[in-house]
Amino acid sequence: MRDPRIDAARERSIHEWQEFCRFPSVAGDLDAINAAADWLEQKLRALSDRIERIEIPEYGPVVVAYFPGISTTTLMLYNHYDVQPAGELDRWESGPFDSQIRDGAMYARGACDDKADVTSRLRALELFIEDHPEGLPYSIIYLADPCEEIGSPGLETVLRENSERLSSDAVLWESYLREDDGRPAVGFGCRGGMEISLSLNILASNQHPSYSQILRSAPLELMRAITSLVDEDGLILVPGFTESALRPDAAAKARTQELSLPGDAISLPGISPLQNFSEEELKERFIFTPSMSLSGFDLDPSVRQSIPASGSARVRFGLVPGMDPHACFDSVKSFLSTTAPDIDVELIRTMQPAFSPVDTPFAVSVLEAAANTFEAKPVIYDVMTGSGPGAFFLEHLGAPLISPTGTLRPEGNMHGYNEHGYLEDYLTHIQFTFDLLNNLEAHEFANND
Template identity: 30%
Template sequence: MTSSLPTPADLSTHIGRGLSDLRDLVALQSVSAQGRMLPETAAFVTRLLEAEGFTVRSYPGEVAPVLVAEAGEGPATLLIYNHYDVQPEDPAELWESPPFTLTERDGRLYGRGASDDKGEFAARLAAVRAVRERHGGRLPLRVRWLIEGEEEVGSPSLERFVAEHAQELRADGCWWEFGSIDPDGRPVLSLGLKGVMCVELRCRVAASDLHSSLGAVIDNPLYRLARAVASLRDDGGRVTIPGFHDDVREPSAADLAALARIPGDGQAVRETYGVTRPLATGPAYHGRLNLAPVVNVNGWGGGYGGEGSKTVLPAHGFVKLDFRLVPGQDPARVLGLLRAHLDAQGLTDVELVELEAHQKPARVEAGHPFVRACVAAAREAHGAEPVVQPSSGGSGPMYPFQALGVACVAAGIGNVGGRVHAPNENIVRDHFEKGVVFGVALLEGLSRGE
């Protein structure tokens, strides 16, 4: 075994094998929202892990199997969390190559799951192979791996599963399922996730659509919904539901110090996606992205949306919303506040329907030993100072692990133009290679107690 960190060239065989794994994984259409190919993908992931010496146990979930794997022995225990399910490919016509065929163009690899989350899993497995080879076929630390197939539908099985299998999942730290590399090549580490609550507002005024002339005497469900949505936030994006901000935990000194060191103000995101109405730029950008709760309108339906006009009074309509929450906020309480707010606006006829499983927010302190280990590995692997975010702007089922006392850090291979959840999802090939190097650095560092 050599103690020096290998380069991507040194790891070319493992990187090539990892990309082959990714190609096979992308071909498996494991869309959890539609129940497609979930058992088949779980079985394939199991075979990949068993080939590397892992003992894999499969447990039934509400939607898909939950896998727990373990291998290695040593003074440190690393828990890795990934998921094998993906988002639907729709709208399929916007893909420039088949969504379930990994396709390389100009240094990027395109395919559903290439980034979220099959690319992350494949890069990490390649790192495990490399470390085993460096240590004569053994892992110098205990690696526990939880891989689920329900993350894209809110992980409905996970909170109970983690609580019931606490002893199997104890670890010194958890390497979370995603992360990114910024346009300047700096690794971005997130120390938490926002909670999420997805709901649908529905309103019905009649058994069927009516002639629009009757709008003079019959209310319009789309107007009712528009009034409801307009009451939820101000023009600056601040949520205006009474009591919504009461439980928000104040950021720590370490949180604020980490924010002050984050470069940029979101310009790369605005340029990549052609943003015309940013809500925050300058110093406020990272503060709001990391620490501020928000409500989003995800979709709106009802009435006529075809070519030309159709003078109709819709019978019903709907609006889909998600709330991104921060530590201190509980989705169940926010749901109650939302219902009370709608009622106070005279909108008792607007039905409030919960969608998928809610997730609570989670965040670890920047000074935690596992955070320091991840920062050191990222610095060594990328040759650049990592960007440490107190929290991702996104959400995921991190809270159950935090409740066990396991610190979670997100570090991975995504990129600002990765189009996660959208057509033409992609990773940068060089980022995949650096992700394997980071995995080797993290595993080796933890095995040495660093």
């Protein structure tokens, strides 16, 4: 049941979400990032008298608010306030930063990833503070990252250099999504990532296609090199690449069968978007199988009826806990140096995977709160399918991290055009965070010494 104060402040809560979505805070755009940080700091000052901005050079401030409690036990709320680029504006039905409301949904870049978290948690904190006039039962740190969408460069330094005052016992990560059938999903830890560039220069200049029967083709050789990294089932073939990957036990495999696979919300009529495996295998692969995808393929745009002199591609790998991205890069580079020696291989970025167990007292509280708020048994993702800087928090703060259900649904087009979240889901998101804060108190999180 929703707290009546949430419905009473419905318009105000939705307006704050809408207002924050209007900042075009694309990662790396310092003017927009700083403007969004100013707005967030102003909102936090109404709730906390201890706010700080820890600057990441070239990327903007990490905004931190402290809410001291009666005990020293601390919960961190991790959010990020940067967003992905909008892409081609004419593919949006309304401006990506107009945050237009239509058909019961908010349409904006970053509406659910991650601005719904940023503002819904502010409202839940306000209610929790209101209910504890004598002091919070445990401490809370609210942290907002300015550059998560580009791998959080500099955040590890912030955590390492400020680990004493940012020390936490648990981290409530940015939110996950609901299943297609409406059940809440709860993710533990997170995948890592590695993106590499492959480039090949063969000719001094583009050549006429009449030479195609005797000249090498840079694009075709790049494509062959990329496809050589995986087998016909999509499993990575590079020797040593998956050697240290987390292997699920029987209980973890059983939990994968509770989740639902993407369906009608992302499909075209008559075409299945899923790979051709059994549903059981697809579900297990979804959580525990390292992955590879093509994130870009570039040719000289002037090439039409010619043989390109060169080409480049970007390849992204999804890593599971246990895998080290730098060791994975060395494996790929070594493999290609033998199979495609003319291709130059460079590392673009990495993200270390993070593992958090599913059976901690914190996990029990998150799952109970989700079941209560959403009135359905939560689906457990032993490894969150998205990547993020969670490993930094584990390494420097020692805190397990859990990503709960928020506003996003599969059809919400996260990172895509016409990204959106439903208003009713947003209000439920506020209720869930409030329920969790209370559930932690009921389970004596404050005494978790």
